Each structure stands twice: as structure tokens, then as C-alpha cells.
Amino acid sequence: MVLGPGPGVGLEAAARRCAHVIGVDPSDVMLAMARRRCAPLIARGRLRLAVGTAARTGEADTSVDVVISVNNLQLWPDVPAGLAELHRVLRPGGRMLLAAHEKWLPADLPTLANTVRAAGFTSVRTWTWEPPTRMASTAALLSAVRT
Known part of the structure; x- marks a missing residue:
């Protein structure tokens, strides 16, 4: 999990190297930027983006x-x-x-x-x-x- 990935630069690097990555960010603007940057990785199922914070990631x-x-x-x-x-x-x-x-x-x-x-x-x-x-x-x- 990448917490606070912002526009997705590091998130993209992680998702290229790992089988599955979750990006958790509280900002809809940053998630939209990450979604655009990482669209191919999302489409291949290697990356999932979620709204959340350090205190509330929403993960199990x-x-x-x-x-x-x-x-x-x-x-x-x-x-x-x-x-x-x-x-x-x-x-x-x-x-x-x-x-x-x-x-x-x-x-x-x-x-x-x-x-x-x-x-x-x-x-x-x-x-x-x-x-x-x-x-x-x-x-x-x-x-x-x-x-």
C-alpha cells in the first residue's frame, strides 16, 4: 500500500514492480491525477486506488x-x-x-x-x-x- 501517493509518480513505480498495489489518498484531485498517470496499471488489475487516510485506510x-x-x-x-x-x-x-x-x-x-x-x-x-x-x-x- 502506498499511503498518500499524490499524483502517482511513486505509485506507478511500485505498481510496475509488484503484483498488486493499493494507493490510498484523501484527495480526490490527487487520486484523479494518479488514475490518469497509472491508467494502464489499473486496467491490468495491478493497481487499485481508494479514498482514505493514514487513520482510516479502509483496508481489512x-x-x-x-x-x-x-x-x-x-x-x-x-x-x-x-x-x-x-x-x-x-x-x-x-x-x-x-x-x-x-x-x-x-x-x-x-x-x-x-x-x-x-x-x-x-x-x-x-x-x-x-x-x-x-x-x-x-x-x-x-x-x-x-x-
Whole structure:
């Protein structure tokens, strides 16, 4: 599942590499853009788009293998509720990757890691990455596993 895929750039890349991908976004405008960009993948049944949020994905319990969220964590109104929902929809052993510009994080990485652990995730790992251009800010990443 790609959470908050926006216009679908990363969603398209994921759907080209995976058997089935779900894109969940609260914005009808972004879903329309993703639908246009990814129309062939949708037609082949490799991609499904759905209206939803981090806290309300609309997916069934333990139905998702991987959750990816890029540059939208800062938009979640309730981070603990979003993490609880992602924990619910991930299957045991499922993985989550959160990435955002460090300056946009709702808390520092150690605090975010503790919040992820409190939601029931294990193997929580954080790191930063410096993009190879001065135009982009430091990226903060967090990976975790649902046990």
C-alpha cells in the first residue's frame, strides 16, 4: 500500500514492480491525477486506488504486506491513530517505510521511533539521507516491522 501517493509518480513505480498495489489518498484531485498517470496499471488489475487516510485506510485487518509513505507524515492529523491503523492492516511480518523531509517531521526521529514502537511495531530503524543536490533538504526515514 502506498499511503498518500499524490499524483502517482511513486505509485506507478511500485505498481510496475509488484503484483498488486493499493494507493490510498484523501484527495480526490490527487487520486484523479494518479488514475490518469497509472491508467494502464489499473486496467491490468495491478493497481487499485481508494479514498482514505493514514487513520482510516479502509483496508481489512492484516491484508497488506508493505506500507510506504513518502512526504505526507507531516499531514497526518493524528500520528498515533495513523500508526495504529497501519499496524492493523499490515500482516504479521509486514513492513512499513516512512520517509519525509526532516524539517517537515511532526517530531524528531527518536521521538517518532518511540511513537512507532508504542503502536506495536518492532525492528524500528531510523536514518537520514542527504540528497545529492543543494535544492533538497535532508530526508528522514524510518522502517519498522509489524509482529
